[in-house]
Amino acid sequence: MALRLFDSLTREIRELKPSQGDGVLRFYNCGPTVYAAAHIGNFRTFVVNDVIRRLLDRQFGASHVLHVRNLTDVDDKTIRRSREEGRPLQEVTRHWTSKFHSDCAALNCLPPHVEPTATGHIEEQIGMIAALERRGHAYRTDDGSVYFKVSSFPEYGSLSRVKERELKTGSALKTASADADEKEDGSDFALWKAHKADDGDVFWPSPWGQGRPGWHIECSAMSKKHLGPTIDLHTGGVDLLFPHHENEIAQSQCCNGQLFSHHWYHSEHLLVDGKKMSKSLGNLYTLDDLAAKGFRPMAVRYALLAGHPRKQLNFTLEALPAAEKALTTLRTFRDTLPATGGDPTALASVIAALDDDLNTPGALGALFTRINQGPAGLDRATFDETIHLLGLVLTAPPAAGQDAPPHVQELAAQRWAAKQARDFKAADLLRASLLETGWTMLDRKDGYTLERTKR
């Protein structure tokens, strides 16, 4: 079995394979803008990409996969944040980069092999822009900015079919961006942005004067530097399809004179309560928000994988208890398995679902279907190997109740004593008293634990 993924460019499901002689699969995944804590919608994309990475590792061997995921550490949002907080840009982006890393680790996402930053590749970006200018694909404006001339690239729009829509709607597409006046054409986009007062001390020297790179060029430059001019797979969220990826194709191909990426994959958005997340709707969650409600990151990961990656997934808080329960079932089942000696192909149906355009809900369904047939013929090695592809970690939730207040501890001790004395009437009364304090006593084999009463 080989991994087949939908390709946004050709709009068909195609097998992934390395295009170059060294057999290395070159994989570029558009990363986050580090100006705030990433929300679970962002993480849907990163978790999905993590599963892709794991499947690629499995298929081609970990040493034959090169995974690059960038950090956007300079743009309007990061600069605005820096100014609002009165802190240097680097300090802000370093902080949120670190937060992103710890969140990724909590979600058990494998780190990419290279994690380049936009500010770390200013030279490369300037080099590409200069090359585009030389080749007649870019032009300067009076304020010292440089724009990509979309009309110079006839294939522009092939990914998003933006041309079709423009032909039909004519002038219906309004250009709302602030720099519209400077552009020759509404579809042109910034490669280099001249320094403005709002940028403060964020600028670099360039052949066009002080300024900073446009957003799209960073991915073209970093991808080229770390993976070469032609890559095998480029991914991101659907919202990046246009204009970001469309612009990347234009820049890279006009600059390098060769195909940019053999395969494009876009994961769909996560909706919360039926709507796209937004602060104004109050339905935007970060991992910390959910942790505060008592949900572990692994439950979030499970919930994110419970929907098909190319379909909008409607996330609700109710999904998390369901995910926790499902993880418990998986863990409990795993513990009944012998270490080895089972059929190594026992879970082939799970892997087949993943290989078939990353059907994660189908894979989970296949997994539970097999589990419901009982443990016979399955061993832990095979089970773990399969679970590893999904990146699920099946450790038990931390024991709750150690922080019970003294009077609760006292009641519990009394009840335990009553039970040992087989005075069940007293024991039941004490259990009722405990419930009133908001705690539940769970009898174990050789003792008991205390948990906050659920609901």
Next chain:
RNA sequence: GGCGCGGUAGCCAAGUGGUAAGGCCGAGCUCUGCAAAAGCUCUAUGCGACGGUUCGAUUCCGUCCCGCGCCUCCA
């Protein structure tokens, strides 16, 4: 207005031209004094509506209704 996606049980969600995976919830049962945990069983004559193609459609085609996303720097 354009482009794209979706409407499957209380909730979430796969899937197929041949008669509906799975998870959660709920119900019953087993086992533990009780409770919890765990295990077992059950839960859509039905897949937005109406037409069409077909021996047969939830699955293909058409129309309609509803929801969602994108349309210049949002994963």
